[in-house]
Amino acid sequence: MQTLFRIPVVIVLLVLVAPLTLRAADDDETPLGEQMEKMKTEMKALRSALEAPAESARNKYVKMAESFHAAAEAAKKFEPEKTKTLPEAERAQFVADYHKAMDKLIKLSGDLKKDLAAGQWDEARKHLKALSQAQKAGHKEFRIHKD
């Protein structure tokens, strides 16, 4: 009888703990997600800076691109969460493809840095757009889809 009374208590506890477990599985909790967040911050700042770029702020822009570049280099060292969800036999290829896509991102951010250092705003905008496209493609292929 006493055990019967404990059942609702256990259910309530489970309901309280469940969101905590879900939160831990969210990808902003992963080391890779953290680097991605840094990239997002720099992209946002650069996009708005390039709407009306100031010659005098070139160094600041270059630093933003450098910070993006460093986060992309760091991100390349991790493996996407999705890797674990794939059959063992597919994982090595998946990670190799991920590295290739990150190399492209790293190269693009290096190009962006050069444009900014040279004050070539139109080129910089083009490379920023290419970064957005790489982001879209990268997320489609390598991120776990939650919706």
Ligand code: HEM
């Ligand atoms: C401009 C480029 C990019 C930006 C700004 C960006 C930004 C982000 C953000 C904000 C997240 C979510 C982190 C969170 O939940 O807080 C994320 C996740 C992720 N991104 Fe990117 N991303 C970019 C490019 C890429 C590329 C090129 C790839 C693949 C080659 C990629 C792979 C991933 C993966 C796999 C995750 C999930 C994290 C994990 O598995 O641990 N991203 N990204």
